[in-house]
Amino acid sequence: MLPQKKTIEDLARELNLSKSTVSRALHDSYQIGEDTKQKVHSLADKWGFQLNPQARGLKTHRSFTLGVVVPEIAHKYFSSAISGIQQVVLPAGYNVLIGQANESAEQEYKVVRQLVASRVDGLIMSLSGQTYYHEYLQALLKDGFPVIMFDRVSDEVDCSKVIIDHEAAAFKAIEHLIEQGCRRIAHLSGPQVLSIAQNRIKGIKRALKAHDLPLIPEFLIENGTNPEHTPSHIEWLMQQPNPPDGISCFNDDVAINALLTLKKAGIPVPDKVKIIGFNNEKECVVIEPNLSSIEHPVVEMGKEATRLFLKYIEKPNQKPQTIVFDTSLIVRQSTGG
Amino acid sequence: MLPQKKTIEDLARELNLSKSTVSRALHDSYQIGEDTKQKVHSLADKWGFQLNPQARGLKTHRSFTLGVVVPEIAHKYFSSAISGIQQVVLPAGYNVLIGQANESAEQEYKVVRQLVASRVDGLIMSLSGQTYYHEYLQALLKDGFPVIMFDRVSDEVDCSKVIIDHEAAAFKAIEHLIEQGCRRIAHLSGPQVLSIAQNRIKGIKRALKAHDLPLIPEFLIENGTNPEHTPSHIEWLMQQPNPPDGISCFNDDVAINALLTLKKAGIPVPDKVKIIGFNNEKECVVIEPNLSSIEHPVVEMGKEATRLFLKYIEKPNQKPQTIVFDTSLIVRQSTGG
């Protein structure tokens, strides 16, 4: 178990072979006889031999390490993605180096720099909210360095992406509210710099139009994700002469915050107003009434992003591709389900 | 930004110095003149030069990488710890390689093997529930390889540890229940192979004794953390002729599961039975009644474990030490607070 002390040379000596032969045998080179391979492998197994990755990397200019950058590790959404990434990349012989950007553009840049300096073979990232400056990512890509984005992507960077069809997801959520009888729907939306927030709004508008309902402008609350402001947003909404009868929230945290505010105000959910969130987090089934939500296949997305990375490693010069994941509506009590 | 192409040799050539001098200058060796250092550093900065970690590692037998093994990445508790670890270790020039054991002893062994093969300079781990076999960790330690455990530790492994005083925590929880009027207290305990589970039980016993209350043996449910069994445990408990009037749970997940079961059965909390959990997770303030809990300083523990690792790297041959963190009781509605 101890940090490998044996080298290829030890194997060679023991078997009366040369380093080169042993190296080739370990890599199952076609130029090596079956019996030789056998011998090498069996001794290697017996010794628990593993190649020194640093020597290997030094020679091959690869590290067999993948960098992953997320806004925040300690968030279920992203740690699940990381878990998905690991499930695919470890069996392929890669390790994962993790960086967190803490929702800051500068930190994101620093973290990427650091990972690149550590010689990761590629990068899978989900962008941080306020990030505008992405030229350095473009530069990396131009040098043939694989960068794959998932979930929070930027239109300005031309790389492979794994995303959710947020427009369709929002459409689904709003249509569900409408089918449940809502006619005056409010929205606590996210940071407008994120394309996902904009796409959600597109979906909202499309759903309303499809059902001949108006978009009530003052019910569309932008940047409504700050947990400290949610209660006042809700209070304001419900104090209107014609308050909303349905509220869609940017994520479950916001939705739960909203729900708690409504309960405190004695406004019955779903009877008087219906609520739906996004992400389908654990808390949805903890709160009462249980929260309806839109489920994102985040583990699957992590896996898919990793497959793109591996494919790219296999043969570079691939055209960037975008893989779109669908979401599913989870109906619970908060929308009368 | 691109993966460094320049080498020490390029710097040397450009400055009319030798590789050795440049290397020493970069490491601020005392043998190098101030002016030379200046020149080297300024060119290195200008070029954005960074040493090749693989070549460095090959030569020095270090990787400047720390391995972290947790039962599950996608769990707030552990991802917070990882975050804490990163906050301390990144500024020290180390990267973090993460492995998850999925609560399985075999996986844990494999993951450690893999990380060691990847030449991590040390390991910070939180053990998985069912783990018995720890000889390999002992072996590593004997070879001078740093292993630090946090939270879920094993008494059988003689290494530095960062733990919570679980006995005191459990004492606090039980004493609180008693002060709130509970006289027949039940416990959904954790895997008995974990020392934390045993220490909790010690605390429970001590608290009961201190208040002259008996420990009701059939109310002490071992290995009670399986979410599928929690409802039947709760049902069984409450169907007893003399059911418990207080339940302490191994963690918040179990407590919430228990609470939901009680609500479904129409048993009022906290009036008929009081509940307390451990970890103080987000869901505590989502469920109703809000869940009382014991808060663990998990980010701080991750940081402290990392400091121990760095100290050990600085000078090996340290005696193992154990750092104990205290917890705080968070009183909410589920215990009538």
Place this chain on the structure above:
DNA sequence: TTGAAAGCGTTACCAA
């Protein structure tokens, strides 16, 4: 089918 040897980018020993 196998072996010898060069070289990846550092560090560290020995000289100067």
Place this chain on the structure above:
DNA sequence: TTGGTAACGCTTTCAA
């Protein structure tokens, strides 16, 4: 205070 050089463990070209 600085330089030359071997060595870390592996891959790979060239030769046999």
